[in-house]
Amino acid sequence: MQARNGLNGEPPVERLGLISRLLGTLTSPRETFERVMVDPRWVGVLVLGVVGAAVLSSLLLTADFAQRALLEQQLSSMESFGAPVTDEVRAEMEQGSRFAAYTTFGSMLVGVPIFCVVLAGMLHGVGYGLLGGEASFGQVFAVVAHAGLVFLVQQLVAVPLNYAREAITSPTTLAAFAPMLDDDAFAHKLLGTIDLVNVWWIMLLSIGLAVAWKRRTAPIATALFGIYAGIVLIIAVLRTNFGF
Numbered sequence: 749m750q751a752r753n754g755l756n757g758e759p760p761v762e763r764l765g766l767i768s769r770l771l772g773t774l775t776s777p778r779e780t781f782e783r784v785m786v787d788p789r790w791v792g793v794l795v796l797g798v799v800g801a802a803v804l805s806s807l808l809l810t811a812d813f814a815q816r817a818l819l820e821q822q823l824s825s826m827e828s829f830g831a832p833v834t835d836e837v838r839a840e841m842e843q844g845s846r847f848a849a850y851t852t853f854g855s856m857l858v859g860v861p862i863f864c865v866v867l868a869g870m871l872h873g874v875g876y877g878l879l880g881g882e883a884s885f886g887q888v889f890a891v892v893a894h895a896g897l898v899f900l901v902q903q904l905v906a907v908p909l910n911y912a913r914e915a916i917t918s919p920t921t922l923a924a925f926a927p928m929l930d931d932d933a934f935a936h937k938l939l940g941t942i943d944l945v946n947v948w949w950i951m952l953l954s955i956g957l958a959v960a961w962k963r964r965t966a967p968i969a970t971a972l973f974g975i976y977a978g979i980v981l982i983i984a985v986l987r988t989n990f991g992f
Contacts, residue, residue: 766792773894774901777952781891781959785883788890794861797893797900802856804903809849813914819845821916860896868892871957881961891956895949902945920944938984950976 764772764783770793772780808814819841826837844851868889875881875888902920909919923929923940930936954969961968 763787766796769793769894770796770897773897773952777955778959781894781956784890784894784956785887785959788884788887790886790890790893793890793897794864794893797896798857798860800900801860801903802853804900804907805856806849806853808907808910808916809852811911811914814910814916815845815848817914817916818848864889864892864896875957875961879961879963881963883960887960888957891953891960895952895956898945898949898952918943918945932988934984934988937987938980941980941983941987946976947973 764780764787769780769784772783809818822841822845823838868885868891871892872883872885872888875883902918906919910916913919917940918924920943921940922942922944923936926936926939929939950972951969954965954972957963957968958965
């Protein structure tokens, strides 16, 4: 691979290929992010992560059991918010569930990159404005794109498991380890909102931002996990109160 010059007169750094970036992010994130900062390419990583996860998610929704489960989930959510579910509404939603694989694929292809841009913009603003970080937007966006590879790994594991158990809920939430809890209990809703893959993603994001901003990882991780905990708590309360 072609080498690039290092920063501040450092020796040239060998460019990482796409597979090396994927494996490095998952197994040795700090060293990988240090090399990504020198060569902040993100297009291949983003395409791999988004397209791969979209294909796998859509593939699951081609199964009859997944379409039925999605339909029941949508109807249950409507009823929990007091919306009337007539025969006409059910028939229309049944028709729509047949195209769920296509709508999911399209929404992920469009929505995930937009989310990454917004998140990278917010983090770049925090790093530049509050912490005095000198990382460029491209470097922060590269961190976001590389950290997001964990969701591709999640789908690689979750889709076969969901096929085997004929379910569409995430098998990586803490609720999967507490089957004895009542589904409507707050504790079950709370554990069902905490996904281990999200925890992994936040940790990778914290490491990448620490490298980009030249700061310690612990304070960044503490702040991000604090935000995540607040979001999880709000969602769990809403799910308990509205029954979805």
